[in-house]
Each structure stands twice: as C-alpha cells, then as structure tokens.
Amino acid sequence: MSYKVHEIIKEASSGFEKNFHTQFKYILNEFNEEIDPKICTLIKKYNTVQLPKAFEKYLEQIRALEVFEDDIWVITYPKCGTTWSQEAIWQICNGVDIDEKGKISIRNRFPFLEIQAVAADPTNESEFEIIQKLERPRFIKSHLPLAFLPNALWNVKPKIIYVTREAKDAAVSYFHHYYNLYNYSGTKENFMELFLNGNVEYGDYWDHLHQFLSLKSVYPNMELIKFEDLKHNMDSVLTQLCNFLDKKLSPEKLSILKQHLQFDSMKANPAINPPHLKILVQKQRPGSEYTFLRRGQTGSHKDEMPPEFVDKFDEKTRKRLEGLQ
Secondary structure: OOEEEEEOOHHHHOOOOOHHHOEEEEEEOOOOOOOOHHHHHHHHHOOEEEEEOOHHHHHHHHHOOOOOOOOEEEEEOOOOOHHHHHHHHHHHHOOOOOOOHHHOOHHHHOOEOOHHHHOOOOOOOOHHHHHHHOOOOOEEEEOOOHHHOOOOHHHHOOEEEEEEOOHHHHHHHHHHHHHHHOOOOOOHHHHHHHHHOOOOOOOOHHHHHHHHHHHOOOOOOEEEEEHHHHHHOHHHHHHHHHHHHOOOOOHHHHHHHHHHOOHHHHHOOOOOOOHHHHHHHHHHOOOOOOOOOOOOOOOHHHHOOOHHHHHHHHHHHHHHHOOOO
C-alpha cells in the first residue's frame, strides 16, 4: 500500500503533555480501482487523515481487515453521538438485553477499530484480537474517513450507520475531550481555530461529513441518523434503526430501550461510560468531574463557544454543505 506521512503544523501538535498526540497527516496514494467508480472517486478526493504516529503501525492491518456481509458498522466524526448510537444499535440487534450481555463493556461488544492509534494508554488486548473473537454479526465502530477504512467494505457492502452532529456542539465537546483526556493546555479559542482549519485529530469535520453524505447516494446499505434526533425524537430514530436493521421490537421492549438510552441512564452505566477514564482524568485534572459521556445536550455551544466563533462555524457549514442536504 502506498501512502505518505507528514508531520503537520506545529500549532496542531502543541499543547499536549504526551508526545503520543503529536499529529501527522497520512496521505493515501494507492487506490482500489475495482470498487464502484463513484466510491473510488470519493476516496481519491478525501485521501487524507490526521492522526498520531501510532496509526502507522496499524494502518495496513486496518485496511486489510476481513469484512463480512452481516457486519454492522457505526462511523462518525468524534463527539457526534457515537456511543449513544452504538448502544441503541447493539440493543436493537440483541433483543434489548440489558441485564446479561448488555452489562459487558461496550468496547468488547462493539469495538473501536483504531483505538490503539489514538489512545496513549490502551489496554493490553488489541482491538484486532477483540474483533477476531466476536460472534457474528459483528459490531464495529470507527471515526476513520473513507480512504482509511478496510478495503473490503466497498465490495462486501455491510450495513453502515453514519451519525451526524451540529458542528459547533461537536467542536465544544471535542475541546473537552482534548482538555481532559489528552491534557491539552491550549485555550478554548486556540482549539476552535484548529477545529475550523481541520487541524485536530481525524482532520476536518466538514470533509468527514461531506464525504459520508455524498457516499449515501452510491452506497444503498447505509443509514444516516442525527445526534439531535436521538436527543429530541428518539422514538423516530429507534423506528428508523429497527427498519434499517430488519429488527422488530415489541412496544414493551421499545419502552425499556428508550428508558435505557436516556442520557442520565447511559452516563450512570459503567458498561457504556467507562469508570477508568474518570480516574485517568482526575489524575491529570484534579477536581475535574469530566466523564466520557459529558452533557449529552443540543445547543451546548450557546454557553460554551467563544462568541466570535459562532458566525465563523455557521458560515463554514453553509458553504461546505450547500446542495448536499
């Protein structure tokens, strides 16, 4: 596989306590011409990703991962409702099993494909070992853009659920992720400027969103859901997911699942909101109350985003998504 790796601008790699989070740009130069030409065109257009150097160790293994037709993939840009969606999807496909298998960590039920590339202190068992042990159908999560996902996805074409979130809310949530989990020392203003310019981990939010919204028209086995609908119109989202996943739940099961997916319930569930991350944060940021599932709100940017960035974000969203939605 042909690719290049470039260290990116200094500002995007400064402010981290650990060198692990120094950011590099990966540029894919070799493409599979045997897939749908329209998908190949998208991959060629969006052929970069920004991640730590550790990604290079796993890049080829990820791209060569075996894919099965009955896999279920959840793909998002970070901080867009990934965990919430994962739990909803896994529960729908497992008949709302809250008290038995549902108590197993979501990382083991629904592994994060590239976690070793972004977590400075991953657990001993690699994600590939976890994925290989999964019973089918497998559930897999990723934040990677099209070009760096497994090659076989585009021929096998399993189900993909892509989750979106309003840009300003995603950016504010991502800042807290950086600040607490990465011990980022930059200001909120520094981070918002980096986000606007696509110089954060995983790269440009709008590139990520644009390529997957564009993919929908050429990849029929794909569903789009919104964080905002999970928050304010969960009944509709659960119906949408049940239809897409070819699953039927009784009214009683749907009611139980809806209660299980309430944000306060999710936040209190150690299988979903891992306690070890809270311990890690408290070591780095004494007194912090941060947990991986933080607020679960829409419009959180209104009381957290520096005002001078609101119009900049709105204008960029308007320009980048014009004609797509």
